[in-house]
Amino acid sequence: MVKNSIILGIETSCDETAVAVVKDSKKCPKILSNIVSSQTNIHREFGGVVPELAARSHLEKIDLIAKKALKDSGIQISDIDAVAATAGPGLIVCLSVGLSFGKSIATFLKKPFIAINHLEGHALSPKLNNSISYPYLLLLMSGGHTQFLLVKELGKYERLGTTIDDAIGEAFDKVGKIIGVGFPGGPKIEEYAKLGNKNRYNLPRPIINKGGCNLSFAGLKTAVLRVSEKLSTEQDKYDLAASFQKTIEEILFIKTKLAFNEFEKKEKKKKRSFVIAGGVASNKSIRKMFKILCDSHNFNLICPPPNLCTDNAAMIAMAGLERFKKKKFNKLDYPARPRWQLDEKAKFMKGSGLIL
Ligand code: KG4
Ligand code: ZN
Numbered sequence: 001m002v003k004n005s006i007i008l009g010i011e012t013s014c015d016e017t018a019v020a021v022v023k024d025s026k027k028c029p030k031i032l033s034n035i036v037s038s039q040t041n042i043h044r045e046f047g048g049v050v051p052e053l054a055a056r057s058h059l060e061k062i063d064l065i066a067k068k069a070l071k072d073s074g075i076q077i078s079d080i081d082a083v084a085a086t087a088g089p090g091l092i093v094c095l096s097v098g099l100s101f102g103k104s105i106a107t108f109l110k111k112p113f114i115a116i117n118h119l120e121g122h123a124l125s126p127k128l129n130n131s132i133s134y135p136y137l138l139l140l141m142s143g144g145h146t147q148f149l150l151v152k153e154l155g156k157y158e159r160l161g162t163t164i165d166d167a168i169g170e171a172f173d174k175v176g177k178i179i180g181v182g183f184p185g186g187p188k189i190e191e192y193a194k195l196g197n198k199n200r201y202n203l204p205r206p207i208i209n210k211g212g213c214n215l216s217f218a219g220l221k222t223a224v225l226r227v228s229e230k231l232s233t234e235q236d237k238y239d240l241a242a243s244f245q246k247t248i249e250e251i252l253f254i255k256t257k258l259a260f261n262e263f264e265k266k267e268k269k270k271k272r273s274f275v276i277a278g279g280v281a282s283n284k285s286i287r288k289m290f291k292i293l294c295d296s297h298n299f300n301l302i303c304p305p306p307n308l309c310t311d312n313a314a315m316i317a318m319a320g321l322e323r324f325k326k327k328k329f330n331k332l333d334y335p336a337r338p339r340w341q342l343d344e345k346a347k348f349m350k351g352s353g354l355i356l
Contacts, residue, residue, distance in 0.1 A: 005081045005324055006032075008105065009317025010066070012058040012098030013090025013118045014143070015039040015049045018313035019066045021073035021080075024321055028131050032073035034307070034314040035065050044183050048173070055093035062101050069313075080109060082329070084320020087115035088337030089144070095336040103332050112329040114320045119342045121315035122277040123151050126302045128318050132273055137263045137299070139256065142278030142311075143169035143184070148213050148259040149342060150266060151275075154322045159343040160262045161213030161255065164350060168248070169280050171217040175244050178221075178228045179237050189241045190283050196235070196242030201227050203247040205254075213258040214349060220247060249289045256290070260297050274299040282306035 004024040011018040016039070021032040039057050043049050070077055085102030088095055099115070106113035122140050126132050137160075138149045146163040166174070169186060176185015181192060203223050206216035224244055231237055256274075263272065274294055280286065287303050294301040308315060323329075 005321060006075060006079050007317040007320040007324060008069075008080045008083045008102075009116075009313040009315070009320055010062075010083070010085040010098040010102045011118070011121070011311060011313040011316045012062065012094050012101075013086045013088070014094060014311060015043055015054050016311040017058045017061045017065050018311065018316075019062070019069035020313035020317045021069055021075060022128070022314055022317035022321055024325075029128060029318060029321055031128060031314045032075060033069045034312055035069045035072065036307070036310075036312050037061050037065050040184060047177050047183050049091070051091045051093050054091060055097055058094055058097040062097060066101070066105075077109065080105075080111060082106070082112040082114055082320060082324045083109070084114040084116050084316050084323070086118045086121065086316050087334055088117060088340035090118060090338060092336050092338045095338065099334075099336050107332065112324065113332055113334070114323050114328065115330040115334040116316050116319045116323075117340055117342060118311075118316070119145060119340075120155075120319045123149060123157065123275075123342065124154075124319045124322060125277050125304045125308050125315040126275045127322075128304065128308060128314055130302055132275070132302060135267050135269065136273040136275055136302075137259060138275045138277060139252075139259070139281075140278045141168045141276065141280035143167060143173065145278065146215055146217075147342075148256075148262075150263060154326065155328070157342040158266075159341075159346040160259055161215065162346070162349050163215045163217060164207070164211070165216050165218035166221060168215070168217060169278065171221050171248070172280060174221050175224050175241070178225050179231075179241060184279075186280060186283065189245060190285065192238050192241035193245035193285065194242075196238030196240070198242040198246035200239035201243035203227075203243055205247060205251050208251060208254055213255045213262060215251065215255055220244070220251075245285060249286060252286065253289060253293055256293060257297070260299060272299045273302055275302045275304075277304060277309055279310045281309040
């Protein structure tokens with residue numbers, strides 16, 4: 001009998017130290033363990049991630065997290081067939097920790113080493129509990145990225161749209177800071193929004209009628225800042241959070257419809273899938289909105305569970321498994337790549353990159 005491959009995944013690109021073990025199986029791969037240690041407590045007082053503190057914490061914890069991931073998986077270290085570690089994009093001091101750790105384990109085990117693009121991890125995360133086939137449309141919504149991607153096959157991605165300024169998660173975090181809910185803002189804004197009147201404040205939807213399915217959030221955040229100067233009660237804060245959440249949903253609804261059109265022009269596929277990934281994809285209200293949109297446009301909505309939307313190492317092991325099966329291995333001198341686009345041909349869009 002052929003043994004199902006087992007991949008060790010390592011993720012330290014930002015403020016999560018994560019190690020996971022994923023095993024291949026006939027239907028869809030199985031997560032044997034998935035340990036994530038978040039550093040939000042360390043960075044909360046600074047209102048954002050401090051790279052040196054993040055790297056130090058990765059260094060302190062990576063051994064323990066890896067030990068726990070191995071123990072929970074029930075396998076022996078010698079059962080591992082390959083080691084996959086995030087090589088970028090991300091904070092270079094943070095990436096270096098997981099990358100070096102992964103290379104050391106691969107060397108010790110005499111097994112292949114695979115360098116993973118963190119965004120590819122997010123893009124393939126739905127494969128962990130769905131038997132989804134290529135091509136599909138992906139909306140990646142994280143703290144550093146907001147992109148519509150046509151996922152053609154492993155390693156082949158076409159960016160259909162991106163943010164021209166702030167990432168959507170960054171907008172949630174900045175609004176969280178303005179309202180005073182602490183860091184990270186996203187989950188708290190979602191909670192506050194449930195208690196508020198979403199029609200109280202009229203907020204802008206930048207580039208809503210231009211720029212195709214490219215997005216913009218900077219003007220929305222500035223508008224929230226202006227309104228926040230007049231806040232006096234807790235209810236005002238709830239109302240502002242609700243109005244912000246509603247505006248975000250409207251922007252995503254309209255821009256995703258445009259992305260559906262783009263997808264349909266390029267891919268004549270009967271069974272069309274739309275995947276949302278990244279931390280913001282764990283927002284329940286956004287998920288609900290996408291369900292309605294997909295049902296009316298004949299797209300099958302795939303949302304990974306919240307723990308696979310936010311940063312984790314299972315998705316890195318998943319991308320590693322696909323690459324392992326195609327023998328796409330990397331040398332041990334593979335560098336950390338702080339900037340690394342999935343669609344290498346995509347134009348830089350920030351600032352004046354988008355001509356409207
Ligand atoms: O994918 P992720 O864990 O890390 C990055 O690669 O950036 O995403 C983190 C981002 C943060 O900006 C956080 O505020 C946001 O995802 N986020 C949320 C929610 N949970 C996390 N945003 C909105 N609603 C949520 N429930
Ligand atoms: Zn991420």
